[in-house]
Each structure stands twice: as structure tokens, then as C-alpha cells.
Amino acid sequence: MIRLNLTTLAHAKPGHRQTVKIKVGAAEIGELQVACLQGELSFARMADDIFVEGTLSTEVKTTCTRCLAEFLASLEIKLADEITLPGAELTPEYPVRVENGWVDLTPLLLQYIWLELPSNPICSPNCKGLCPHCGHNLNGGECGCEEESSEEVAIDPRWQAIRQL
Numbered sequence: 001m002i003r004l005n006l007t008t009l010a011h012a013k014p015g016h017r018q019t020v021k022i023k024v025g026a027a028e029i030g031e032l033q034v035a036c037l038q039g040e041l042s043f044a045r046m047a048d049d050i051f052v053e054g055t056l057s058t059e060v061k062t063t064c065t066r067c068l069a070e071f072l073a074s075l076e077i078k079l080a081d082e083i084t085l086p087g088a089e090l091t092p093e094y095p096v097r098v099e100n101g102w103v104d105l106t107p108l109l110l111q112y113i114w115l116e117l118p119s120n121p122i123c124s125p126n127c128k129g130l131c132p133h134c135g136h137n138l139n140g141g142e143c144g145c146e147e148e149s150s151e152e153v154a155i156d157p158r159w160q161a162i163r164q165l
């Protein structure tokens with residue numbers, strides 16, 4: 001949970017601004033685990049809501065689609081969104097609201113992080129992936145399987161007979 005106190009701003013006149021430095025270590029943001037989240041957000045009181053903008057850098061735990069190992073993906077998220085005031089209705093478009101002076105940015109951060117997370121994350125451009133024969137993670141060294149073992153060699157002779165039917 002990323003909760004900030006916006007009491008002053010919620011009661012201020014339009015045009016009032018507030019800057020908040022964010023520095024969070026390992027945390028859970030909804031279903032995501034992050035190793036860090038930091039940056040600066042600027043909040044501006046508008047007539048009907050609060051506008052937030054700023055850039056945050058974060059490291060999100062995810063799984064490499066090539067070698068299936070967990071790793072931290074470094075992301076930069078650029079927020080530019082509205083936070084509604086007490087009493088306003090929450091919608092998918094405006095998922096966060098100031099309640100008793102506090103705002104929980106989690107739903108908003110989740111939206112931005114999911115947008116930035118690659119759909120096929122890869123731990124490193126040089127990731128060697130898994131051996132197609134034994135499933136060994138090749139980033140940890142060779143597995144001993146034949147480099148060029150062809151399909152035909154791998155087929156059991158009994159299957160070979162069925163194939164010919």
C-alpha cells in the first residue's frame with residue numbers, strides 16, 4: 001500500500017501545489033511485489049479534484065518467459081492522473097480518492113506498472129533460455145545434451161514404425 005497524506009491539499013484552494021518525495025523499499029503493490037519505488041510526485045489542487053504527475057522508478061518482480069527464472073524488471077512510470085475528492089464516485093477511470101485526508105495510490109500505480117511491464121519479460125537480452133531437451137536453465141551452464149541432436153534421432157524406433165503406417 002502506498003498511502004500519502006493530502007489533508008492540506010484537499011482543503012486548499014484551486015492552484016495550491018504540494019510535492020511529495022516517494023522512497024519505498026520492498027513492498028507489495030496489489031498483486032505485484034516491488035523491490036523499490038522512488039521518485040517525486042507533484043500534486044495540484046484543481047477545482048474538482050487533485051491532479052498528480054511525476055516520474056517514479058521501480059523494480060518489479062516478474063518471471064522471464066525464456067528461462068522461467070524470477071527477476072526484477074526496472075521500470076519508469078510517468079504518472080499524470082486525477083485523484084478524486086471525498087464523496088466523488090470511484091470509476092475504473094478514476095480509481096483513487098482522498099479519504100479522511102489520505103490517499104492510497106495502489107490502484108493507480110498498478111494501472112501504470114501493468115502498462116509498462118513487457119508482455120514477454122526477458123531477464124537479460126543474453127538469456128539463453130532452457131534446453132529444449134532436458135529443460136536445464138542454460139544461463140547456469142551447459143547441460144550436456146547434444147548441441148545438434150536432430151528430431152529423427154530422438155524418436156523411439158517403435159514410434160518410427162507407427163509413423164510409417
Ligand SMILES: [Zn+2]
Pocket residue numbers: 064065066067068069122123124127128129
Ligand atoms: Zn531468462
Ligand SMILES: [Zn+2]
Pocket residue numbers: 131132133134135136143144145
Ligand atoms: Zn539439455
